[in-house]
Amino acid sequence: MSASLSRVQLRVRGYHLDGYEHVNNARYLEFMEEGRWDFFDKHPAMIKELHQAGRAFVVVNLNIDYLAAARQGDDLEVMTGIIEVGERSGICHHRIVRSDGTLIAQADLTFVLLDVRANKASAIEGDVRQALADLTLAKEAFTA
Structure with missing residues (x-):
């Protein structure tokens, strides 16, 4: 496994579900954020250096493709x-x-x-x- 690819395991819980008994679309944002936290946990020097320089990574756009429903008890891997x-x-x-x-x-x-400081x-x-x-x-590394 590449050190550049974060892999987080999680189990779908009841509180992740919506009224249709599948994972609510907004929960996937949280799952992906967990993946990003794990990615940067593996590279702490980069974040420390950025903070010391008064810089931060900021999300400006997110495009999600929802392809199948996840349900309670499913084990998921977030890459x-x-x-x-x-x-x-x-x-x-x-x-x-x-x-x-x-x-x-x-x-x-x-x-x-x-x-x-400049907010830009x-x-x-x-x-x-x-x-x-x-x-x-x-992207091919995500399917290997």
Whole structure:
């Protein structure tokens, strides 16, 4: 397994469900956020360096494809990784798969590097750019 790909296991609980007895669409945002936290937990130096420089990663767009229903008791794996780094933004890919191999949902999340003091996006450059580039994966890595 690549160190650049985060894998989080979780079980669907009753409180994740909506009135139709499947995972509520908003819960998938939480599942994916758990994947991002795990990803950055594996790379703490990057976050520490950003905070010291007055920078932060901020979500600016999220596109989710809901492909199958997850229900109470399902065991899911949330995979998270960076698939693209541009001059001013990057893309984090998420894939949620049930233990039987069914792809439940996938998403591409666009982030920018925020200059906290100026409250505006800044260029992704220098050591941060190199660190992100070193962690970048092809989408095919999510199916391996």
